[in-house]
Amino acid sequence: MSDDHKPQAEPTAAELHGILAEYDTPDQLIAAATKVRQAGFEKWDTYSPFPVHGIDAAMGIKMTILPWITLGAGLTGLATAITMQWWMNSYDYPWLVSGKPLWSIPANVPIMFELTVLFSAITTLVGMLMLNGLPHPSHPLDLVKRFARVTDDKFFLMIQAADAKFDERDTRSLIDATSPVAVENVLEDRVTPDAMPAGLVYGLIVVTCAAVVPLALAVKARHSKSESPRVHLIQDMDSQPKYKAQRENPIFADGRADREALPGTVPVGHLNDDDHFYRGRTGDAWARTFPAQVEISEETMARGKQRFGIYCTPCHGQGGLGDGMVHKRAEALNQGGWIPPTNVTQEYLRNMPVGELFNSITNGVRNMPAYGPQIPPEDRWAIIMYVRALQKSQAATINDVPESERGSLK
Amino acid sequence: MAAASDFNPFQAPPKGDNTFARITDNVSRIMEAPKPPRAWYIAFGIALSMLTIFFGSLGWVVWNGIGSWGTTMPAAWAFPIVNFVFWIGIGHAGTLISAILFLLRQNWRTAINRFAEAMTIFAVMCAGVFPGVHIGRPWLPYYMMPIPNQMDMWPQFRSPLEWDIFAVSTYATVSILFWYMGMIPDFATFRDRSTSTAKRVAYGIVAMGWRGSSRQWHRYERAYLILAAIATPLVLSVHSVVSFDFATAQLPGWHTTIFPPYFVAGAIFGGFAMVVTLAVPARQFFGLKRIITIRHLELMNKVMIATGLMVGYSYGMEFFIAWYSGNQYEGFTFVNRAFGPYAWAYWTMISCNVIFPQLFWFKSIRTNPWTTLVIGMLINVGMWFERFVIICTSLTRDFLPASWGYFIPTKVDFMTLGGSFGLFFTLFLLFCRYLPMVAMSEVKAFSPAGGHARGHLHHGHDDAHAPDAAHAHH
Numbered sequence: 001m002s003d004d005h006k007p008q009a010e011p012t013a014a015e016l017h018g019i020l021a022e023y024d025t026p027d028q029l030i031a032a033a034t035k036v037r038q039a040g041f042e043k044w045d046t047y048s049p050f051p052v053h054g055i056d057a058a059m060g061i062k063m064t065i066l067p068w069i070t071l072g073a074g075l076t077g078l079a080t081a082i083t084m085q086w087w088m089n090s091y092d093y094p095w096l097v098s099g100k101p102l103w104s105i106p107a108n109v110p111i112m113f114e115l116t117v118l119f120s121a122i123t124t125l126v127g128m129l130m131l132n133g134l135p136h137p138s139h140p141l142d143l144v145k146r147f148a149r150v151t152d153d154k155f156f157l158m159i160q161a162a163d164a165k166f167d168e169r170d171t172r173s174l175i176d177a178t179s180p181v182a183v184e185n186v187l188e189d190r191v192t193p194d195a196m197p198a199g200l201v202y203g204l205i206v207v208t209c210a211a212v213v214p215l216a217l218a219v220k221a222r223h224s225k226s227e228s229p230r231v232h233l234i235q236d237m238d239s240q241p242k243y244k245a246q247r248e249n250p251i252f253a254d255g256r257a258d259r260e261a262l263p264g265t266v267p268v269g270h271l272n273d274d275d276h277f278y279r280g281r282t283g284d285a286w287a288r289t290f291p292a293q294v295e296i297s298e299e300t301m302a303r304g305k306q307r308f309g310i311y312c313t314p315c316h317g318q319g320g321l322g323d324g325m326v327h328k329r330a331e332a333l334n335q336g337g338w339i340p341p342t343n344v345t346q347e348y349l350r351n352m353p354v355g356e357l358f359n360s361i362t363n364g365v366r367n368m369p370a371y372g373p374q375i376p377p378e379d380r381w382a383i384i385m386y387v388r389a390l391q392k393s394q395a396a397t398i399n400d401v402p403e404s405e406r407g408s409l410k
Numbered sequence: 411m412a413a414a415s416d417f418n419p420f421q422a423p424p425k426g427d428n429t430f431a432r433i434t435d436n437v438s439r440i441m442e443a444p445k446p447p448r449a450w451y452i453a454f455g456i457a458l459s460m461l462t463i464f465f466g467s468l469g470w471v472v473w474n475g476i477g478s479w480g481t482t483m484p485a486a487w488a489f490p491i492v493n494f495v496f497w498i499g500i501g502h503a504g505t506l507i508s509a510i511l512f513l514l515r516q517n518w519r520t521a522i523n524r525f526a527e528a529m530t531i532f533a534v535m536c537a538g539v540f541p542g543v544h545i546g547r548p549w550l551p552y553y554m555m556p557i558p559n560q561m562d563m564w565p566q567f568r569s570p571l572e573w574d575i576f577a578v579s580t581y582a583t584v585s586i587l588f589w590y591m592g593m594i595p596d597f598a599t600f601r602d603r604s605t606s607t608a609k610r611v612a613y614g615i616v617a618m619g620w621r622g623s624s625r626q627w628h629r630y631e632r633a634y635l636i637l638a639a640i641a642t643p644l645v646l647s648v649h650s651v652v653s654f655d656f657a658t659a660q661l662p663g664w665h666t667t668i669f670p671p672y673f674v675a676g677a678i679f680g681g682f683a684m685v686v687t688l689a690v691p692a693r694q695f696f697g698l699k700r701i702i703t704i705r706h707l708e709l710m711n712k713v714m715i716a717t718g719l720m721v722g723y724s725y726g727m728e729f730f731i732a733w734y735s736g737n738q739y740e741g742f743t744f745v746n747r748a749f750g751p752y753a754w755a756y757w758t759m760i761s762c763n764v765i766f767p768q769l770f771w772f773k774s775i776r777t778n779p780w781t782t783l784v785i786g787m788l789i790n791v792g793m794w795f796e797r798f799v800i801i802c803t804s805l806t807r808d809f810l811p812a813s814w815g816y817f818i819p820t821k822v823d824f825m826t827l828g829g830s831f832g833l834f835f836t837l838f839l840l841f842c843r844y845l846p847m848v849a850m851s852e853v854k855a856f857s858p859a860g861g862h863a864r865g866h867l868h869h870g871h872d873d874a875h876a877p878d879a880a881h882a883h884h
Contacts, residue, residue: 026860033624049430049599050855051627064629070636088556088564095566107568110651114576117644121584121637125591128633129618132626136619150622151599153430153854234549 015188017140018044018160019171020147021180026052029155032178033058036159039174043163047147047156069127070120077119081112138192144184158186278377280355280362287355294381304386307379311371312344320344320390339367344387345394357384429859433701437596437848438603440696446843449695454839460832467825468543476546478822485805485817490544493827495673495797497537497834498578498652500790502645502674503681504530505585508592509641512634518709520852521702524596525692526685527589528845532837533684534582536830541574570654577651584644588637591630594620596846649673656800662743663804666731672724679717679763680793682710686786690779692842701848704777711776714789718767721796725764739809747803751816755799762792 023029026048033046037060046055055061089095090102129135141147141158150156157178159171175183195201221230232238243249243257252259261267272278277291294300309318317323322343330338342349349357361380362372371380398406440446471478481488504526511519542548554575556565565572597617604610620626650670657669686707693702732744747756766788770776775785806815841847854860 046624047622048624048627049434049622050595050851050860051631052624053855053860055624056628059624061625061628064632066629066632067636070640084556085567089567093562093564095564097566097568100568104568110573110647110654111567111576113643113647114573114580117640118580118583120640121587124633124636124640125587128591128629131629132623134618134620134626136621137614139619139621141621147621148602151595151602151620152434234547236547 016161016168017186017188018158018162018166019168019175020141020144020156020158020184020186021175021178022146022182022184023155023157023178024181026055026155028179029157030054030058032157032175032180035174035178036157039165041159041163041165043160043166045158047141047150047158049151049153049155052155064131066124066127066131070124073123073127074116074120077115077117078112080119081115082108084115085111138189140186140189143189143191144186146182146184154181276355277381280353280358282355285355286353286359288353290354290381290385294378294385296385300382301385301389303379304382304384307375307383308386311375312383315341315368316344317341319394320387321394341368342366345391347395350391350395354381354384354388357387429857430854433848433850433853433857434599434603436698436701437846437850438600440842440847441600441844442603442605447695449691450839450843453691453835457832457835457839460829461836462829462832463825464829464832467822467829468539470822471543471826472548476544478820479826480817480819480823481544484808484813484815485802487544487801487805488817489819489823489827490540492794492797492801493830494537494540494544495652495801496680496794497533497540497830499649499673499677499680499793499797500533500684501530501537501581501585501681502649502677503685504528504533505581505588505641505645506678506681507685508588509638509645512638513642517856518706520849520856521706522685522689522710522848523852524589524592524849525689525702525847526681527585527592528838528841528847529684529688530585530681531582531589532834532841533681534578534585535837536834538578538582539830539833540826570651570658573651574655577648581644581648584637584641588641590616591633591637592849592852593846594618594630595622595851596849598622599850600846646674649677661804661808662737662739663728663747663800666728668724668727668731672721672728675717675720675724676763676793676796679714679721680789682714682717683786683789683793686710686714686782687790688838690783690786692847694779696842696847698848701853704779707779707782708777711770711782711785714767714786715770718763718789722764725760743804743807746807747799750803750807752799752803752806755795755802759792759795759799762788763796766792 021032023032029046029048029052033055036044037058046052046059048055085108086103094102096102146154147156157175157180159166159175161168165171172183245258247257248255249257274291274293275281276287277293280287282288290296308320312320313324314326315322315324317325317327320343322341324341327338327341358380360368361375361383362370362377364370375383392400476490479489481490504523507519507526508523511523542551545551553559554565554572565575594617597613598620601610601613601617604613650673653669653673656664657666659665689702689707689710693699729744729748732740735741747753766785769781769785775781802817806817808814
């Protein structure tokens with residue numbers, strides 16, 4: 001109690017708060033409480049170190065509404081859990097798990113239960129404290145020395161002077177009739193200041209303001225733009241002790257993090273030991289025939305035409321005459337230094353072995369880049385087949401046309 | 411008052427001449443004594459060094475990554491989750507004693523409930539540390555909470571791990587509320603007896619101005635009853651939800667419907683074992699032998715026989731179902747548990763949890779504090795091994811032999827496990843020294859002069875004795 005050691009105010013100067021009676025046993029307290037209730041008092045209370053069995057009936061204490069408050073809180077918790085889970089997992093951010101329904105009750109029951117319990121429990125404690133008017137830092141009874149034993153082994157009853165039926169002499173005699181161990185007048189507390197100490201108040205204000213600062217900074221950061229990168233307190237895995245491609249690695253003599261394949265080894269699937277198909281060579285010379293893997297058919301020709309359209313026409317043009325859009329554009333810009341693309345139907349190319357054409361596409365020639373990494377070998381052969389057709393079309397005679405069709409060309 | 415033998419509050423002359431004052435004196439003098447007994451200092455020194463090891467090893471793990479534990483595939487859960495389930499289980503006895511035994515009107519609980527509740531809270535704190543660090547980036551556990559974030563994502567509420575977050579945090583919150591509410595009247599007692607201003611202000615703040623008004627007691631008792639009623643399903647649900655972490659997985663040995671009741675029974679079993687492990691030294695060194703009596707120990711030992719048999723039944727039933735299901739993977743898992751590479755752990759578990767507790771059938775053993783202490787400690791070991799067996803045998807021997815392995819803990823694993831006891835005992839010893847270790851107001855109410863036991867007897871509810879604080883003295 002706050003002020004045991006301060007001197008009590010003079011009884012004459014202080015207002016009477018109530019009359020306090022002390023008892024030794026719970027039974028005496030119950031008997032006294034019954035008498036006070038029967039006398040019709042309203043502003044009075046009994047005090048005991050533990051809940052006295054039967055005191056509620058003796059004092060006529062009505063059932064508290066706390067259970068209903070708890071029920072309300074529990075239902076609120078349940079509703080919160082249902083709404084939260086539905087909104088978060090099936091509406092705001094629909095979370096599909098193994099094709100199961102976005103919203104199904106059974107999997108959401110545990111959290112419904114937990115929130116119901118959590119809300120009820122917090123509300124029960126807070127509700128009990130609020131209904132009891134706690135915390136209650138100071139009270140006139142704190143100035144009564146004997147009252148300190150209420151939390152130890154003594155039982156007390158006090159009738160407040162504020163009660164309508166209170167009369168100092170009559171009330172006193174009523175209390176005396178309950179045979180208390182001691183009776184004492186309780187005076188209004190004129191000793192304890194009503195206001196909180198100024199230092200405490202200012203301290204609380206400062207702490208509250210300081211507590212808002214980090215939050216305010218976070219809100220500001222969310223709603224403003226900044227040139228500098230965000231503050232990144234914990235680096236997570238930003239910096240990892242490993243070597244990335246193209247970086248230096250002091251472990252190896254050549255200082256390269258990227259390692260070359262070991263001499264004499266071939267990665268799986270990269271053996272490519274068919275010289276004809278992969279490199280256009282037969283023996284020591286360029287191949288003059290298509291490899292066996294390439295089927296001479298209309299389908300391959302169509303594939304070649306399509307691939308030629310994709311990869312070759314930008315420079316060589318639709319007919320392979322070296323008049324593609326890139327070339328036309330370069331001519332129009334007329335900035336100089338432009339090497340015109342080759343006309344693929346020229347005579348020396350008509351006579352060039354297919355293997356050499358294959359090599360040109362694969363590895364590039366003059367300012368034409370290598371297309372080997374982009375076009376798979378079977379497609380390169382298909383393109384060559386189409387190029388052969390284009391060459392033929394530019395150097396054809398009437399004898400090349402089937403007799404049945406010749407009429408239409410005249 | 412320095413020597414342990416000097417410190418016996420019970421032998422000090424009580425202030426009052428009645429039972430209530432004696433109860434107050436017995437409990438308050440522990441806080442009021444200028445110095446605790448020497449045994450307290452020794453225990454506190456040990457606990458603090460273990461706590462240092464705990465924080466040191468956790469710092470090591472956080473800095474270097476969880477690879478410094480032996481935690482790796484296939485035993486990805488390993489020690490951290492074993493320890494988590496172990497500590498959460500320990501916590502259950504506290505709520506069981508404070509809530510379920512309260513609803514069942516087992517009035518003997520008043521001598522030990524405060525203590526068991528404190529144990530619950532400290533155990534849940536120990537438990538919470540492990541998954542928090544096991545996630546690998548312990549600064550990000552808030553990802554599991556439904557907090558609006560820059561990723562615009564929400565937690566997955568249909569995951570058992572998410573249920574676990576809610577269950578354990580709700581359990582911790584409700585346990586703390588329940589514990590705190592029970593202590594309000596006792597804080598008021600401490601406040602009113604305090605001789606120094608610092609103590610009076612400190613206990614005065616936490617007592618919130620409690621003055622024992624009957625109108626307040628009325629709401630207080632109602633609130634206590636409601637909290638007990640709420641905490642009862644909660645305590646049963648928490649370990650059920652923990653068991654869902656396992657039971658909803660497809661792993662042989664985990665995917666069983668027996669897990670929730672099996673886990674709850676095991677938790678109560680292990681929790682009571684921890685209560686007696688703490689109660690025996692506490693009553694010895696803090697002079698509470700007249701409040702926490704042999705009868706209390708005996709009743710707790712009986713609870714351990716009952717729950718121990720339930721746990722033993724579960725072990726047997728798992729084997730039966732593994733055979734009866736005809737599932738070759740289940741069958742293999744259980745044969746492997748008993749006779750595979752972890753057989754040593756399995757048989758440690760069986761001996762500690764099923765065989766040794768049977769000694770409690772002998773009255774001379776269950777009424778002796780020191781045999782109780784030894785068997786209680788054995789059960790603690792057994793319950794830790796139960797979780798170890800469940801986690802490690804199933805994870806390291808699942809469907810594909812190609813992914814089998816064997817879990818080998820590192821030094822750091824043992825340091826965090828041992829260190830967590832340091833956290834637990836440090837908090838517990840501080841609690842013993844500075845907080846009301848026994849619920850004084852409740853013990854008074856159920857003492858013969860308090861009238862509660864008498865009242866309930868009248869209604870035919872109560873067949874348990876009131877604590878013997880008064881009887882024993884005469």
